[in-house]
Amino acid sequence: MAAHVDHDHERAADGERGHRDVGGDRQADRQNEEEGADGLGDVVSHVVSHHGLPGSSLAARRVAPLAFLSRTARGGKGAAVFERMLTRVRERMPPMPPCRLMPRRAAQAGRAQGAPVRQRSGTLRLRSLYRRRILVGAARIAFQGTASMTDVVRTRFAPSPTGYLHIGGARTALFNYLLARRLGGRFAVRIEDTDQARHVPDAEGRLLDDMLWLGLEWDEGPRVGGPHGPYHQSQRLEHYREHARRLLDEGKAYYAFDTREELEAMRAAAQREKRGFRYPRPARFPSERDAQRARAEGRPVVVRLRMPEQDYVIRDTILGDVSVRAQEMDDFVCIKGDGWPTYHFAVVVDDELMRVTHVLRGQEHLINTANHLALQQCFGYRTPVYAHLPIILNMSGSKMSKRDNDKLVRQAVRTASAAGKLTPAQLAEIAGCDAETAARWLEGDVQLDDAALRAVARRVGVVLPEIQIHDFRVSGYLPEVLLNFIALLGWSAGDDREKYTLDELCAVFSVERIGRTNARFDRDKLLNFNTTALAAAPAERKLAGLRDYLAVNEQSPLRGLGDDVLAKLIEISPTARIFRDIDEKAAALFVPDDRLEYDPDAVDKVLTRGDRAGLKTLAAVRDALARLGDWSAAELERALRAYSESSGQGLGKVAQPIRVAVTGTTVSPPIFDTLALLGRERSLARIDAALRRSGG
């Protein structure tokens, strides 16, 4: 039973593509033109179709040289050899009986009964062929063949403006940018602001600023315009309405009036019966008048696509062919109750209208693509080239998201509350919201906005890990380093090289070299990258970077310092990993003397502990310093080294008490520079204050 033929889903074994009628016609035709009717693509699909049969590895071995030859196969004497080998491969491989797509379990049952069953998606076969690069030649043709042979390559980044740009989004943007640059095409940004409920004011500006900070400039989009605008979906509603109208008129879509509760109940029922949910399509579609009546009654009115009853094959450049069976497809909503389009609908309409040729996006969109193929089919639109990027996970293995930070802080707040250290009223005040919102946040019902979350985190002493691009800017990373690092998440050039500038990436990037496995975001490695880059960067770059860091760190005491001082700070911090290191190390130098805070642990460890040896040293050194004529770093070093030698203690024993006395902590730039920067008066005053405080 497993292998019986279902005429609707019959697929000829010699490589006929499942989505022929999804705009695949044109695609297949053009490919054939490229390769010749009996070209490599044909052989490959032949092999792919039969790979499950014995002798397949033999076939693969035969195909390898064919692929190699394919470059010379179009004309010249290579063609004859190519043809001969082609024939031999075909003779060895009889066509496989047609079969239909089926779930894994049915396939297993079929195989057990000895039926010829092909693996459901064919992805594995394609993938393995890709891996051996047998297909690379063909893949390149397929990848460019869909559109780029006749059109200029156009990629887009289509973020939803709900906050800052995050790592995954940045990588998507970067890859789209690189592909456009590599193929001499254009890169557009489109704002997908179709969710009125979740509209976050200002989010778009922040997102775009983050992109610019990274150096990702777009050819078309907000702020710069372009020939296919407007580039905000909120300004394109006419297009969507028009398109929906078309589907409605042609009977390819229909009105539906279900409430959320009704839908929820249906889904729950499906779950209970252990089947996937599909919207129950009515036998007769509601009329325009029915829709008006429903509206008058206050019922929600949406437009659903009448999903064509067929399998879809997503031809993905990275993943290979991914099949989605008809029974998995649903009559999804195209137009929401508020009259705005859903993502699926808007994306298909806009990608066509904006002439997008290549779609690179996260793998979380992979299955959605089937919906898009269906819509393209209904409109008669062509299908862009798809490439779904592996997902970036955080180190714990889950998807990276802002929610993690929310959770982290919430947990800390609960602990603090339980210990009586934080009252609900205080929480609300810190977060800058009313008590009710604060309570709801504590329950996990809502998320705090960025500033509020930061404020609360600071209060409960939680150091937030960087998640969004902006976080890395605030921490003091170099944008070019972050970009370099992100590029390596899921992509490699195939050699041992790891350091690239954006221009260099443009030159070597290729979609074929994007991997299929999810990548974890390794902060330690990024830190190392930044450390190395910072050490190697010219002084001007570092100064500009530090300025940028200060621009987004309002509370830093280094703010407002002149370039000469900042340059000096950079000079005396040659081993800083991020700009925050410089900031934290030098901060104490720039707070007023009477506001200097002493770290009790530092005071205890360095000054008072062990019979107050540190204080004694400090007092002795103070007098030596006071006698100095020239308060320069060089002179200070000479004096302190001389003292350390004459007193028979290591320099550390001398430097640390001074350090704690003048900075309040055990960490600062080199002690000589620290003193020089602080100046004679303030240095001595701070030392005196420290001696007084500790009763020295």
Add this chain to the structure above:
RNA sequence: GCCCCCAUCGUCUAGAGGCCUAGGACAUCGGCUUUUCAAGCCGACGACACGGGUUCGAAUCCCGUUGGGGGCGCCA
């Protein structure tokens, strides 16, 4: 629950059936250096998830198991 994708050191990865005793980078550990924090230098540890199959030969091709991830919205 249903569907889909994925699988090489702890992490990112290289790997085109024989060049693999599996390469590089980060992390870790040990040593050196050292005025703090760092940084630097030298060295070590460390992986083909498991079970079948194909093949003279498998990290690589096939099947299965296990594990991980994603989707199942009037979010995108």
